[in-house]
Amino acid sequence: MVDFGIPIGAGIAFGLGALSTGIAQSKIGAAGAGAVAEKPESFGLMIILVAIPETLVILGFVVASMIMIMLGG
Amino acid sequence: MLQKMIKIQVVGPKKDLHRVVDILYREGTVHLEDVSDSIAAGETMLRRMEMEKTVDLLNLQGRIGGMLLMLSDKWRVPVKEQELYNTYMNLSQDALMGEAKKILDELEAPLKTLATEKSDIEFTIANLIRYEKIIEKIRPLESQLPVLEGFEITVILIAREFREVLEIIRSALVKITRNQFELISADVDEETIATVMVFHKRYSDDVHAFIHTQNVNEVRLPAEYLGKPFDEILRLIDEKKRGLEEKRIKIEQDLNEIAIRWGNQLEGMQRALKDRYAELSVFNKFGQTDYAFVILGWIPKKFLHKTAKALKGEFGERVLVNEIPLTPEMLEKAPTFYDNPRIVKPFEYVLKLIGPAKYLEVDPSPLITLFFPIFFGLMVGDIAYGLIILVFAVLMKRRFHQHEAFQQLMNILIISSFPAILFGFLYGEFFGDFGEHMGWLHPIEFMGITWNRMEAIVPLLILSIAIGVFHVLLGLFLGIVNAWALMSCEHHTAACRRHICEKAGMMAVLVGIILVIGAVAGMIPGVLMQPGILLVIVALPLIIYGGGFFGAFEIISMIGNILSYARIMAIGLASVILAVVANKLGGMTDVALIGLLIAAMLHGLNLILAMFSPFLHSLRLHLVEFHSKFFEGGGKLYKPFGKEG
Numbered sequence: 001m002v003d004f005g006i007p008i009g010a011g012i013a014f015g016l017g018a019l020s021t022g023i024a025q026s027k028i029g030a031a032g033a034g035a036v037a038e039k040p041e042s043f044g045l046m047i048i049l050v051a052i053p054e055t056l057v058i059l060g061f062v063v064a065s066m067i068m069i070m071l072g073g
Numbered sequence: 074m075l076q077k078m079i080k081i082q083v084v085g086p087k088k089d090l091h092r093v094v095d096i097l098y099r100e101g102t103v104h105l106e107d108v109s110d111s112i113a114a115g116e117t118m119l120r121r122m123e124m125e126k127t128v129d130l131l132n133l134q135g136r137i138g139g140m141l142l143m144l145s146d147k148w149r150v151p152v153k154e155q156e157l158y159n160t161y162m163n164l165s166q167d168a169l170m171g172e173a174k175k176i177l178d179e180l181e182a183p184l185k186t187l188a189t190e191k192s193d194i195e196f197t198i199a200n201l202i203r204y205e206k207i208i209e210k211i212r213p214l215e216s217q218l219p220v221l222e223g224f225e226i227t228v229i230l231i232a233r234e235f236r237e238v239l240e241i242i243r244s245a246l247v248k249i250t251r252n253q254f255e256l257i258s259a260d261v262d263e264e265t266i267a268t269v270m271v272f273h274k275r276y277s278d279d280v281h282a283f284i285h286t287q288n289v290n291e292v293r294l295p296a297e298y299l300g301k302p303f304d305e306i307l308r309l310i311d312e313k314k315r316g317l318e319e320k321r322i323k324i325e326q327d328l329n330e331i332a333i334r335w336g337n338q339l340e341g342m343q344r345a346l347k348d349r350y351a352e353l354s355v356f357n358k359f360g361q362t363d364y365a366f367v368i369l370g371w372i373p374k375k376f377l378h379k380t381a382k383a384l385k386g387e388f389g390e391r392v393l394v395n396e397i398p399l400t401p402e403m404l405e406k407a408p409t410f411y412d413n414p415r416i417v418k419p420f421e422y423v424l425k426l427i428g429p430a431k432y433l434e435v436d437p438s439p440l441i442t443l444f445f446p447i448f449f450g451l452m453v454g455d456i457a458y459g460l461i462i463l464v465f466a467v468l469m470k471r472r473f474h475q476h477e478a479f480q481q482l483m484n485i486l487i488i489s490s491f492p493a494i495l496f497g498f499l500y501g502e503f504f505g506d507f508g509e510h511m512g513w514l515h516p517i518e519f520m521g522i523t524w525n526r527m528e529a530i531v532p533l534l535i536l537s538i539a540i541g542v543f544h545v546l547l548g549l550f551l552g553i554v555n556a557w558a559l560m561s562c563e564h565h566t567a568a569c570r571r572h573i574c575e576k577a578g579m580m581a582v583l584v585g586i587i588l589v590i591g592a593v594a595g596m597i598p599g600v601l602m603q604p605g606i607l608l609v610i611v612a613l614p615l616i617i618y619g620g621g622f623f624g625a626f627e628i629i630s631m632i633g634n635i636l637s638y639a640r641i642m643a644i645g646l647a648s649v650i651l652a653v654v655a656n657k658l659g660g661m662t663d664v665a666l667i668g669l670l671i672a673a674m675l676h677g678l679n680l681i682l683a684m685f686s687p688f689l690h691s692l693r694l695h696l697v698e699f700h701s702k703f704f705e706g707g708g709k710l711y712k713p714f715g716k717e718g
Contacts, residue, residue, distance in 0.1 A: 044426045051693045055633075058640040065530055065646070 006071050010064035017060020024053035075436045076373040076410040080399060083368040085392030090366045093384065093392055094352045095162060100380045101715020103370040104408045108360030111369060119367060122359040127350055133173040134346040140181060141339050143188040144332040149340055157341030162348065169349060173342055180335060191324045194317050201310050207292055210261045211269050212303045225277050227270045230290040236266060238287055246272065249279045355714060371408050401561035407432035410711035417442045419484035427696060431708035433558040435551050437700060444544065445691045450492025452645045452687035454526065455502040455652065458680055459493030462486055486684065499524050504676055505652025526649045533642040541638025545631060546583060548702025552576040555703050575619025581612035582628055634698040640690050651679045
């Protein structure tokens with residue numbers, strides 16, 4: 001029988017990371033768009049700020065990879 | 074590297090002030106400081122210098138600039154212009170302004186007359202061409218127009234998209250003229266329709282009033298053309314145009330004569346007035362006594378000798394350049410002068426995002442120059458992608474050579490593409506696994522590991538984390554160096570001591586944790602576990618002393634920072650997976666051309682991501698994870714007094 005636990009676990013690890021990154025980026029992005037409209041010179045800094053929450057999805061990706069590699073056999 | 078700065082005081086007799094300022098302006102090496110900040114309360118000898126009146130200077134500069142705009146610059150001779158500029162700059166302010174007024178008195182009025190005449194003629198010619206074009210278009214309609222005495226012919230222009238307005242005009246004319254009118258239309262061009270209306274003159278006012286309300290463009294022919302046949306009008310227009318053109322050429326010749334005779338003088342004078350204004354506008358930063366002036370400023374050590382020599386050559390011992398002994402407090406406020414090799418400049422530009430470092434801080438730009446391309450290369454790691462990025466960046470750099478920001482970004486991409494190619498060899502990647510599939514190259518075996526990114530996920534993760542540990546440790550060490558440099562300032566001593574304890578504690582904790590993990594995992598001898606635990610225990614009080622109770626929580630944040638370097642592996646892996654998918658999908662179709670197209674599209678997408686994502690994440694690793702360990706910022710950039718650029 002196929003063991004679905006491992007891919008589902010990896011999927012949850014990655015999916016929740018991606019979801020939370022999305023939520024965080026949406027808020028930073030909205031605030032950033034306002035800030036850039038007021039001060040166009042802050043564009044570069046805003047790009048960096050928007051990229052900050054990507055740590056979540058990247059760590060999710062790493063954990064998912066670990067689950068697949070270490071438990072997947 | 075940040076340049077060593079020296080604080081200088083220039084002192085001399087007041088009568089030499091203008092010349093001294095002029096020399097400093099030409100040298101362009103001194104970052105001026107406001108003397109009034111150094112005047113102690115109750116000081117009676119030294120006082121602030123009042124700014125001289127510069128409004129007249131600005132006004133003259135504007136008027137001369139206006140005259141230059143009327144003249145062509147093709148007659149100017151740069152050498153002669155420079156000579157005249159030098160002559161003007163040697164004049165006193167009053168003499169310079171007198172000279173400028175003399176030029177204006179002689180030239181301004183005739184030049185304005187000529188320019189106004191020229192512009193009137195050009196306007197009239199443009200109008201005549203417009204009439205000509207319209208009449209040419211409606212000429213074929215002439216045969217349809219009734220020739221009647223007392224009738225008026227009016228032409229209106231309507232944009233094609235509003236052609237329905239014609240019907241409104243038609244029904245209005247029916248009412249106004251009791252159906253005694255003619256309305257004929259013809260296309261002038263792709264966007265405009267010309268409509269000729271013929272009606273009795275007694276309805277003229279009502280018709281024009283109505284047309285005005287419809288916001289259409291009425292072509293009002295000059296009175297001399299009214300009531301004449303179109304052919305006759307065209308002939309008259311042509312005649313008039315030729316006459317005006319001759320006049321315009323004559324004026325142009327007159328203007329050229331003026332440009333040849335006066336152009337260099339005007340340009341030299343304008344530059345002299347501009348520079349003199351820049352010189353005078355800083356006078357309120359200077360100090361004065363009854364007979365002497367005092368100028369304070371910072372100068373990079375390497376420029377000091379040259380500037381002092383220039384002043385000495387002109388004034389001998391009359392004007393003195395004194396080096397002021399520096400206190401740590403002064404150094405803290407010294408301007409920051411980045412003077413790095415060319416390769417570092419693009420990264421300096423990116424670091425503007427977080428503002429300049431303080432003078433006493435370590436310049437982070439050489440470090441980012443070293444690590445950024447490595448991180449980028451580790452993430453992209455593909456020979457073909459690296460080559461394409463290199464070519465793309467070189468082409469874009471040539472194409473948009475006027476945008477400085479774009480140039481610098483492309484320079485970063487050019488520098489970073491080389492490690493990308495190099496790591497491509499290590500990973501054995503050319504368009505993902507395409508190179509390996511074709512037997513052109515294979516992943517290299519190094520340290521007992523075959524660096525195939527699809528398979529060596531764990532070694533790559535460990536490598537990324539190891540880079541993170543090193544980078545964060547380096548950041549903490551630089552934090553200690555910065556705090557040490559600032560500690561000599563009395564009001565910073567206590568805070569710096571705490572910072573040093575905190576950073577040293579963090580480094581010890583990090584090393585301790587690594588020893589413990591290494592020993593547990595069996596990667597290092599188990600005997601090193603106790604020293605690791607000991608290091609953590611010893612470091613905790615240091616961290617709590619340095620950063621307070623919450624300082625201890627910083628350990629978690631630091632570990633988070635290190636784990637964040639896992640993105641080097643993760644983004645690289647995502648990139649190679651997409652490349653492999655592109656190759657697989659491309660290879661699945663039976664038609665080679667379609668397969669090639671699919672693969673090219675996916676590789677194209679991956680390339681765009683490969684340029685954007687690794688760039689952003691490398692930058693982020695520096696600005697967020699690395700710089701937060703040592704960089705305080707808030708310095709002021711060295712802005713020498715002189716011509717900009």
